[in-house]
Amino acid sequence: MKESTESLNFIEHIIEEDLAAGFPKEKLRFRFPPEPNGYLHIGHAASICLNFGLGEKYQAPVNLRFDDTNPSKEEQEYVDAIKRDIAWLGFRWANECYASDYFDQLHAWAVQLIKDDKAYIDQQTSEQIAAQKGTPTTPGTASPYRDRPVQESLELFERMKNGEFPAGSYVLRAKIDMASPNMHMRDPILYRIINAHHHRTGSKWCIYPMYDWAHGESDYIEQVSHSLCTLEFKAHRELYDWYLDQILDPNKLRPKQREFARRNLSYTVMSKRKLLELVQKKVVAGWDDPRMPTISGLRRRGYTPTSIRKFSDLAGIAKRDNVTDVSLLEFCIREDLNQTATRVMGVLNPVKLVITNYPEGKSEILHLENNPEEANSGTHEVPFSRELYIEREDFKEDGGKNYFRLSLGNEVRLKSAYIIKAESVVKDSFGEIQEIHCTYDPESRSGSGTEASERKVKGTLHWVSIAHAIKAEVREYDRLFLDEAPDSHEEKGFLEFVNPNSLNVIQEAYLEPFLANATLEDKYQFQRLGYFTLDPDSKDGKLIFNKTVGLKDTWAKQNNQNQAQNQPKAATPTPAQPQKKAINEIQQIGKKLTNLSGEKLETAMNSIREFAEEISYEELEPLFGTAVKKTGTRIAAMLALGVLLKKGQEKNAGIDTFIQSGREDENEILKAEAEKLN
């Protein structure tokens, strides 16, 4: 159970308020309403976790409802994928519903609307209707068919339903208000003719309800109490309510729509249309490509339901535009996998290491802890022998003092095995290292309890025995886009930011033999490298592992920083930061002034004086009116004024008043500066 001190998001506040106002808790009901026209993504996870999370929190039913009102875009494949993803996330829906289940009811209500003279049949082209709609700033004009007699509309609607007309020839429109400032209220379309096979109703219908008509009424039919959707539907709310008003039985629950901001993730895109484009243009291998932000992509990549739910929880729900840093998602998966993943060893970029004093032909079985984070996780066996692979990056002939890995003459621990010392290298004619020759300390075997085994050495390396290693393909992934928000550029399409190196395939990695029995469900930590999971492309005899996410790597970070520092200054492109105006700088610095003291204060005041050299009196004058409590800004203004006066600015009434007010202020600094100018 959650603690009562936990902070609530604004949706939860609304529900708590409703409850406090007397809404019965047992009538709470939610729904998640996807359109089956694409796969679910991490943005949907926000909505799924919100709705189903609310259901769990209040013990309320949550329906899964497919908004399947447009047969030309929707497919059974998507229905199946969506159900699979939600179930995988660990949520259980109360009912599996379809808007198409309500087509008969919706149609009956539409007929009633016509009879009530609240709807009419229009027979203009979509262009004509669009033109009459007006713009957000100018009112629309009425359709010439707006006052068609009720009986005539009724007959035409019936004939539409019977398939007597071609697609696009007639529509049913609500009769609301062509002058409404809300475009959605300008006689919106309720029904249109579509001749396409529907994944559930087949060819029964050739007229299909529009989203607004179907959605709110579906909520009503299911007696959903809180209909939560994303912000772009805010403007639809008025129509949602209008439709409800037409059919509402006052004895029944009236659903209410509330809107929250959709969740964006940095370095990716989050719209089904764009994701579909990536699939269709073969930028990625499919909806479940591990680089995709889809639930199925993340699953294939190795993300767990726990991590995704945790992410949704941490990211929260609010109403402002956002781009959540992907590092938060990565934190969530690392946190989960650190607790649960089995530790193994694998070498991705091998170099041969020979232990010269280890008997040829000998091998032994060592034991590797399955998970140091979990006390009873046990161990598994790993073979050791004279010839091993280690990572090429784990050896340098001369490493330097910050290099904890293997270098000539230095000792290092082989994880769960022995301490070794590098003695020499064998190179080919290009100078490339072929073999590293070392000696080992036979007394130092891990866990043997000997004094030598307890010895502290700086570094520990992972390794595999060449004779025993199994081969596997390993796929490493980088962000799919190079830009933090690839679809936020007006002049460039998101595809221009695709990262050409988002996939790196290692054809032949060497893994400890334990991994031969890996299953798709298993999660591994390749020690010192990251988390990996088996890809479904794996076949008998050919293992393929996906890298879910790397371990945090402070060493790599440190290296990158050093490299950046060593680069000549001209090569580091200074971001084209628009130069702030001097007056703004002064305001900025001034704000913080009252929090500073000593040297910092001195520095700040001096930089204000410097910036003041570049400003005009006209720019400064408005600051004289700064509220009394904003002392910092007033000090800054006083300092700047001092500079201007020194430069020959004439005193005037405004200046005198400002100086006088400063002299009378409680703040010592302000007082002192004002005195100087008096």
Place this chain on the structure above:
RNA sequence: UGGUCUAUGGUGUAACUGGCAACACGUCUGAUUUUGGUUCAGAAGAGUCUAGGUUCGAGCCCUAGUAGACCAACCA
């Protein structure tokens, strides 16, 4: 240019009916460590878009700006 919504450290969210701006990620130290992981201890970083106002007191209320988002599909 009409309507609607939003604005809090680098990022994402909190802050109850006005009462010392909090948490997480990220960043940076240091300790521990047979994973340069984990864990632990700590630090820096915002005075809440701007300017007024109400108030003993404003991130929160009021006014006026500014910036961004959404709205004119027979899509959802």
